[in-house]
Amino acid sequence: MRKHLLPIALTCLLPVVSMAQQQDSLVLRQMADEVLRNSTAYENLRTLTKTVGGRLAGSPQMAKAEQWGVKALKAAGADTVYLQECMVPHWVRGEKEEARIVSKLRDFVPPLNILALGNSVGTGKAGLTAPVLEVASFEDLEAKKDQVKGKIVFYNYHFKPEFVKTFLSYRDAVIYRGQGASRAAKYGAVAIILRSMTHGAYNFPHTGGMSYDSAYPKIPAVAIGLQDADRLSSRLKKDNSAQVYLRTNCQMLKDTIGHNVIGEIRGSKYPDQFITVGGHLDSWDVNEGAHDDGAGCVQSIEALRTFKAMGLKPARTIRVVLFANEENGTRGGRKYAQLAKQRNEQHVFALESDAGGFAPRGFTSTMPADKKAKLLSWKPLLEPYGFYDLDGEGGGADIGHLHQALGTPMAELYPDTQRYFDVHHAANDVFEAVNKRELELGAMGMAGLIYLVDLYF
Amino acid sequence: MRKHLLPIALTCLLPVVSMAQQQDSLVLRQMADEVLRNSTAYENLRTLTKTVGGRLAGSPQMAKAEQWGVKALKAAGADTVYLQECMVPHWVRGEKEEARIVSKLRDFVPPLNILALGNSVGTGKAGLTAPVLEVASFEDLEAKKDQVKGKIVFYNYHFKPEFVKTFLSYRDAVIYRGQGASRAAKYGAVAIILRSMTHGAYNFPHTGGMSYDSAYPKIPAVAIGLQDADRLSSRLKKDNSAQVYLRTNCQMLKDTIGHNVIGEIRGSKYPDQFITVGGHLDSWDVNEGAHDDGAGCVQSIEALRTFKAMGLKPARTIRVVLFANEENGTRGGRKYAQLAKQRNEQHVFALESDAGGFAPRGFTSTMPADKKAKLLSWKPLLEPYGFYDLDGEGGGADIGHLHQALGTPMAELYPDTQRYFDVHHAANDVFEAVNKRELELGAMGMAGLIYLVDLYF
Numbered sequence: 005m006r007k008h009l010l011p012i013a014l015t016c017l018l019p020v021v022s023m024a025q026q027q028d029s030l031v032l033r034q035m036a037d038e039v040l041r042n043s044t045a046y047e048n049l050r051t052l053t054k055t056v057g058g059r060l061a062g063s064p065q066m067a068k069a070e071q072w073g074v075k076a077l078k079a080a081g082a083d084t085v086y087l088q089e090c091m092v093p094h095w096v097r098g099e100k101e102e103a104r105i106v107s108k109l110r111d112f113v114p115p116l117n118i119l120a121l122g123n124s125v126g127t128g129k130a131g132l133t134a135p136v137l138e139v140a141s142f143e144d145l146e147a148k149k150d151q152v153k154g155k156i157v158f159y160n161y162h163f164k165p166e167f168v169k170t171f172l173s174y175r176d177a178v179i180y181r182g183q184g185a186s187r188a189a190k191y192g193a194v195a196i197i198l199r200s201m202t203h204g205a206y207n208f209p210h211t212g213g214m215s216y217d218s219a220y221p222k223i224p225a226v227a228i229g230l231q232d233a234d235r236l237s238s239r240l241k242k243d244n245s246a247q248v249y250l251r252t253n254c255q256m257l258k259d260t261i262g263h264n265v266i267g268e269i270r271g272s273k274y275p276d277q278f279i280t281v282g283g284h285l286d287s288w289d290v291n292e293g294a295h296d297d298g299a300g301c302v303q304s305i306e307a308l309r310t311f312k313a314m315g316l317k318p319a320r321t322i323r324v325v326l327f328a329n330e331e332n333g334t335r336g337g338r339k340y341a342q343l344a345k346q347r348n349e350q351h352v353f354a355l356e357s358d359a360g361g362f363a364p365r366g367f368t369s370t371m372p373a374d375k376k377a378k379l380l381s382w383k384p385l386l387e388p389y390g391f392y393d394l395d396g397e398g399g400g401a402d403i404g405h406l407h408q409a410l411g412t413p414m415a416e417l418y419p420d421t422q423r424y425f426d427v428h429h430a431a432n433d434v435f436e437a438v439n440k441r442e443l444e445l446g447a448m449g450m451a452g453l454i455y456l457v458d459l460y461f
Numbered sequence: 462m463r464k465h466l467l468p469i470a471l472t473c474l475l476p477v478v479s480m481a482q483q484q485d486s487l488v489l490r491q492m493a494d495e496v497l498r499n500s501t502a503y504e505n506l507r508t509l510t511k512t513v514g515g516r517l518a519g520s521p522q523m524a525k526a527e528q529w530g531v532k533a534l535k536a537a538g539a540d541t542v543y544l545q546e547c548m549v550p551h552w553v554r555g556e557k558e559e560a561r562i563v564s565k566l567r568d569f570v571p572p573l574n575i576l577a578l579g580n581s582v583g584t585g586k587a588g589l590t591a592p593v594l595e596v597a598s599f600e601d602l603e604a605k606k607d608q609v610k611g612k613i614v615f616y617n618y619h620f621k622p623e624f625v626k627t628f629l630s631y632r633d634a635v636i637y638r639g640q641g642a643s644r645a646a647k648y649g650a651v652a653i654i655l656r657s658m659t660h661g662a663y664n665f666p667h668t669g670g671m672s673y674d675s676a677y678p679k680i681p682a683v684a685i686g687l688q689d690a691d692r693l694s695s696r697l698k699k700d701n702s703a704q705v706y707l708r709t710n711c712q713m714l715k716d717t718i719g720h721n722v723i724g725e726i727r728g729s730k731y732p733d734q735f736i737t738v739g740g741h742l743d744s745w746d747v748n749e750g751a752h753d754d755g756a757g758c759v760q761s762i763e764a765l766r767t768f769k770a771m772g773l774k775p776a777r778t779i780r781v782v783l784f785a786n787e788e789n790g791t792r793g794g795r796k797y798a799q800l801a802k803q804r805n806e807q808h809v810f811a812l813e814s815d816a817g818g819f820a821p822r823g824f825t826s827t828m829p830a831d832k833k834a835k836l837l838s839w840k841p842l843l844e845p846y847g848f849y850d851l852d853g854e855g856g857g858a859d860i861g862h863l864h865q866a867l868g869t870p871m872a873e874l875y876p877d878t879q880r881y882f883d884v885h886h887a888a889n890d891v892f893e894a895v896n897k898r899e900l901e902l903g904a905m906g907m908a909g910l911i912y913l914v915d916l917y918f
Contacts, residue, residue: 040622165497168846168902203898363820363877365847389625390822390877392849420820420847420877422898441660441879445625 021384028459029385031316032452036389038310039448045306046440048076049299049361053292053435060122060289061329062094062260069285070263073301073326077267080305081312082324085267090339092262092329095123097289098253103197103226105236106133108245116236118197118226119209119290120252121181122332125222127195131251132156132224134194138240142180142187153192156248159184160237163201163425170203170421171359174428177201178212185225186217195224195250199233201425207231208430211288213332224252262286262328264336269311273319279454280323280340280354280412281307284330284402291433295424298435299361299443301326303417306447307454318458320352327402330358337402341409351412353457355450356400360428361443362419364390367453368398371413375461379415382456391449393418413461415453417446478841485916488773489842489909495767496905502763503897505533506756506818510749510892517579517746518786519551519717526742527720530758530783534724537762538769539781542724547796549719549786552580554746555710560654560683562693563590565702573693575654575683576666576747577709578638579789582679584652588708589681591651595697599637599644610649613705616641617694620658620882627660627878628816631885634658635669642682643674652681652707656690658882664688665887668745670789681709719743719785721793726768730776736911737780737797737811737869738764741787741859748890752881755892756818756900758783760874763904764911775915777809784859787815794859798866808869810914812907813857817885818900819876821847824910825855828870832918836872839913848906850875870918872910874903 021029039045052072059065070087077085103116120126138158139145145157159180167173178201185196200210207229216222228236239246265285271277283300287293304324311318328336344351355367366386369379380394399407399414407414419442427433478486496502509529516522527544534542560573577583594612596602602614616637624630638655645653657667664686673679685693696703722742728734740757744750761781768775785793801808812824823843826836837851856864856871864871876899884890 036625037623165898166494168493170898205897363879422820422902423896426896439880439883440662441622441627445879 025385028456031455032385032389034314035310035451035455036448038313039306039444039451040441043440044309045302045443045447048302048305049294049438049443050435052298052301053294057292058289059285059287059293060095061092061262061286061332061335063289066262066286070265073265073285076305077265077308077324080267080309082267082308083270087263088266088339088343089261089263090328090335091259092335093123093333094257094260095332096255096257098126098255101226101252103248103250105239106247106249107243109243116232116248117207117209117229119211120254121198121211121214121225121227122288123214123256124185124225124252124254126252126254127224127250129253131249132194133247133249135247136236136240138237145187149191152188155193156195156197156250157188157193158197158236160199160233162199163203165203170425174201174425181212181214183217185214185223186220189220189223193223197248198225198227200227200229202230202428202430204230204426208432210429211290212429224250226250226252262336264328264340265326267308267324269308269318269322271319271321272317275321277320277350277352278323279320279352279458280325280403280406281450281454282325282327282402283357284336285326286329286331288331288429291431292435294433294435294438295360295427296429296433297330297358299438300357303357303361303443303447303450307451310451316455320458322454330402334401334405337405341405344406345409351406351410352461354403354406354412354414355416355453356403356414357417357446357450358400358402359417359421360419360424361438361446362421362423363442364417364419364446364449366391366393366396366418367415368396368418369413369415370397370399370407375413378460385456386449386452389449389452390445417450419446482842485913486842488912489846491771492767492908492912493846493905495770496763496901496908497898500897501766502759502900502904505759505762506751506895506900507892509755509758510751514749515746516742516744516750517552518549518719518743518789518792520746523719523743527722530722530742533762534722534765534781537724537766539724539765540727544720545723545796545800546718546720547785547792548716549792550580550790551714551717552789553712553714555583555712558709560705560707562696563704563706564700566700573689573705574664574666574686576668577711578655578668578671578682578684579745580671580713581642581682581709581711583709583711584681584707586710588706589651590704590706592704593693593697595694602644606648609645612650613652613654613707614645614650615654615693617656617690619656620660622660627882631658631882638669638671642671642680643677646677646680650680654705655682655684657684657686659687659885659887661687661883665889667886668747669886681707683707683709719793721785721797722783724765724781726765726775726779728776728778729774732778734777734807734809735780736777736809736915737782737860737863738907738911739782739784739859740814741793742783743786743788745788745886748888749892750890751892751895752817752884752890753886754787754815756895757814760814760818760900760904760907764908767908773912777915779911787859791858791862794862798862801863802866808863808867809918811860811863811869811871812873812910813860813871814874814903814907815857815859816874816878817876817881818895818903819878819880820899821874821876821903821906823848823850823853823875824872825853825875826870826872827854827856827864832870835917842913843906843909846906846909847902874907876903
C-alpha cells in the first residue's frame with residue numbers, strides 16, 4: 005500500500021479528553037515518548053533471553069537471572085534493590101528425553117518430538133514400552149476405562165480454534181495437562197502423552213506444569229507436537245502392533261532456595277503504602293522465556309525507569325517484583341503475599357504482566373466497584389495507546405496471592421492473544437518472537453496505569 | 462503463565478447484544494467458526510506467496526498471479542469469475558543493483574544494501590560515483606542547496622517512533638520517497654539515497670513508489686537499510702574523501718496490459734447493486750507480497766467463501782476484486798471506477814484490506830453520517846472479534862477511485878499497525894510474517910461487515 009498522504013504535526017497526537025484529564029493525558033503522552041524513543045525494555049529482554057536463557061526455579065540459570073534482575077533494576081534507577089528469599093520447587097528435566105513408535109512392521113518411523121511435563125516423574129533410564137490408548141477427552145477415557153490398564157494413555161484433545169480470546173481455549177484444555185496423568189493412573193495407565201495446547205502448525209511440543217493426585221500412582225507425563233500427535237493417531241488406527249517407547253529422566257528434587265528480585269522507588273508522601281508491579285523471572289527450561297515472562301519483567305522494570313527518567317515522584321512506594329517461581333508453584337507470589345501480611349504492609353494496588361509481550365488491548369482487573377469505576381473513567385487516557393478494553397475480570401497468578409491475602413485491588417496487562425499459544429511453553433518462545441513496539445506499548449500503559457492509580461486510588 | 466482455570470462451555474462465546482441484534486450476532490459467530498476452523502485463507506496465501514512470489518504490475522509473475530486468483534475465486538464458490546483488462550505501468554528493476562562507499566582511505570568497506578525506488582530511472586550499466594550530501598530533512602536541503610550540485614543527496618530522515626498508529630509515521634515521512642528525487646534534482650543532485658521507512662532494527666532496504674516532477678531532470682533514487690544509513694552517515698562525518706558508487710539498472714518501459722481479477726456472488730434480490738470487496742494482487746518484486754497485499758486478497762476471497770459455505774444469499778451482488786496495480790499507479794482501481802461510472806453501475810459499498818494481515822482493531826471509513834451511524838451501531842456485534850474502533854476516517858487506495866467517481870461509501874480494514882513497517886516493501890514481507898489467526902480474524906470481520914451492510918445499507 006502506498007496512499008497519498010500529507011505531512012502532519014506531532015501535536016495532533018494528544019487524545020481528546022476532559023479538561024480535568026488534560027494534565028494526565030500530557031503525562032501519558034510523555035511516558036509514551038520516553039518508552040517508544042528508548043530501547044531499554046527491548047535491550048533488557050535481549051540480555052535476559054540471550055545471556056541467561058531458560059531459567060526454571062532452582063536452576064543455576066535462575067541464579068544468573070536474579071543477578072541480571074538486580075543489575076537491570078539498579079540501571080533503571082531504583083532507590084533500593086534487594087532479594088527476598090523463598091523456597092521453590094526443584095524439578096529437573098534430566099538428560100535426553102526420547103520417544104518413538106515401535107511396531108512389528110519394522111518400518112522406519114521418525115522419533116516423536118516430546119517434552120516431559122513440569123513436575124512429572126520420569127520413566128527411568130531404561131524407559132518404558134507399552135501399547136497406546138488414544139482418547140479424545142475425559143469422557144472418552146471413562147468410556148474406555150476397562151482398556152486402560154498397562155497402557156500409555158494418549159490425550160488427543162484438540163486446542164479449540166473458535167475462541168477469539170485464546171486464553172479461553174487454554175482454560176478449556178489445560179485440565180488435561182493438570183489432571184490427565186492421575187485420571188489415567190486411576191485405571192492403571194503407565195504413562196500419558198498429551199497433545200500440545202497450541203494454534204501453531206508446526207511440531208514443537210508445549211510443556212507446562214502438572215500435578216499428581218496422591219490417591220494414585222505417579223506416572224510419567226509428556227507433551228507431544230501437533231504433527232507427531234496426528235502421526236501417532238493415524239499410526240494407531242492402521243497398525244495394531246504399534247506401541248510407544250518413552251524415556252524421560254526428569255525428577256522432583258528437594259525444595260531449594262530462590263528469590264523474588266525487588267526494586268523500589270520510595271514514595272514521596274506515603275512511603276509505607278505500596279503499589280506492586282511485576283512479572284515472573286522464572287521460565288521453562290526449554291526456551292528463552294521471552295514472552296513468558298521475560299516480557300513482563302522488562303515491562304515492569306521499564307515502568308519504574310520511566311518514572312525515574314521523567315523525574316516523576318510517586319506518592320506511594322512503587323515496588324517492582326520479579327517473582328521467583330510462577331511456572332511450577334507460584335511460590336514467589338505466595339511468599340511475597342505471606343510477608344506482606346505478616347508485616348501488616350498497606351498495599352494499594354498490584355499489577356502483573358504475564359500474558360505475553362504483544363500489542364496491548366487493555367487491562368483485566370479485580371477490585372471494588374468504586375475503584376473499577378475510576379479505572380473505567382481512564383479509558384479516554386489509555387485508549388490512544390491501544391488499551392480500549394478495561395472491563396474484563398482478571399488478575400495475575402503471582403499477585404493473586406496478595407489479592408487473596410490482603411484484598412489488594414489487582415490488574416493484569418491484557419495483550420492481544422492471537423500469537424501467544426504459538427510459542428507458550430515451547431522451544432520457540434525466544435527473543436525474536438517479541439516485537440519491540442508491542443512490548444514497549446505494554447510497558448507504557450503499565451507506567452500510565454501506575455501513575456493514575458498513585459494519583460487517584 | 463499457567464493460571465488455575467476451569468473448563469467452560471462454548472455457549473458463552475456469544476456477545477451481549479440487543480434483541481434485534483441477536484440473529485446478526487449468531488450469524489457473525491457462525492462466520493467466525495467457519496473462518497477459524499478452516500485454513501483456506503492461510504493456505505491460499507501460502508500458494509500465492511510461495512508459488513507466485515513477488516508480482517509487480519506488468520511482470521510475468523503478475524500473469525501467474527491472475528491465474529492463481531481465478532482459480533482461488535472459483536474454488537471459493539464464486540458464481541462468476543472474470544478478468545477486467547486495464548493498462549498498467551511497466552517498471553522493471555533490471556539486473557544487479559549495487560552501492561558501496563569509495564574512499565581514499567582504501568580500507569575494506571562492506572557494500573551498502575540498497576533497492577531502487579519504484580518508477581525510478583537507473584544509473585545505467587556504468588553506474589555513477591559522486592560525493593554525498595547528507596540532509597536531515599527538506600528544510601536542511603534548502604539550507605544546503607548551494608552544496609547540492611553534482612552530489613548524491615542522502616535523505617537521512619528518521620521514521621518517527623512516537624506515533625502509536627504507525628501509518629502516521631509513514632504519512633510524516635513518505636514525502637521524502639515521493640518527492641525527494643525531484644527536490645534534490647532541482648539543485649543539481651545526480652541521485653538520491655533514502656533512509657528506509659521502518660521500525661525494524663535490521664538492514665533491509667524498503668522500496669516503494671516515487672514520482673518525478675517534469676520540471677527537473679530524472680535522477681536515480683534508492684532506499685538504504687537503517688544500519689547502512691547509520692554507517693554511511695558516520696563515515697561521511699569522519700572521512701572527507703568518502704563518495705558513493707551507485708549502480709541501478711531499473712527503467713520504466715511502455716505501459717502494458719494487466720487485469721483486475723473479479724469474482725462475484727450474484728445478488729438474490731438486487732443483482733444490479735454492488736458491494737465491492739478487495740485487495741491488490743500486485744506487490745513489489747523483492748518480496749512475497751504477503752502482508753502487502755496478499756493478505757487483503759485472500760481475506761476478500763475468504764469473505765466470499767464464507768457466504769457460500771454458510772449458504773448465505775446476499776441481496777446485493779458481492780464482487781471480490783483483486784486489483785491489478787496499486788503499488789506504482791493504482792491503475793486497477795482507476796479502471797474499475799471508470800467502468801463502473803461508464804456503465805452506470807449502482808455501488809452500495811466498497812471495502813478494502815490493504816494495511817497488512819495483522820490482528821484487526823476496527824474499520825476506518827468514509828460515508829454519509831446516516832451510514833456511519835449504522836456502522837457505529839454494529840460495534841457490539843464486531844467488538845467480540847477485536848473490531849472496537851469504527852470511528853476513524855479512511856478508505857483504500859484502490860476503492861478510493863470508486864468513492865471519488867460515484868460517492869460510494871467505503872471502508873478499510875484497520876489492523877494493528879505495530880509490525881507493519883518492519884516488513885512493508887522489504888524483502889521480509891513473506892508468508893512466514895503472517896499469523897494465521899490474525900489473518901483469519903480480519904477476513905471474518907470483513908465477511909461480517911459485508912453481511913451487515915447488505916442487510917441494512
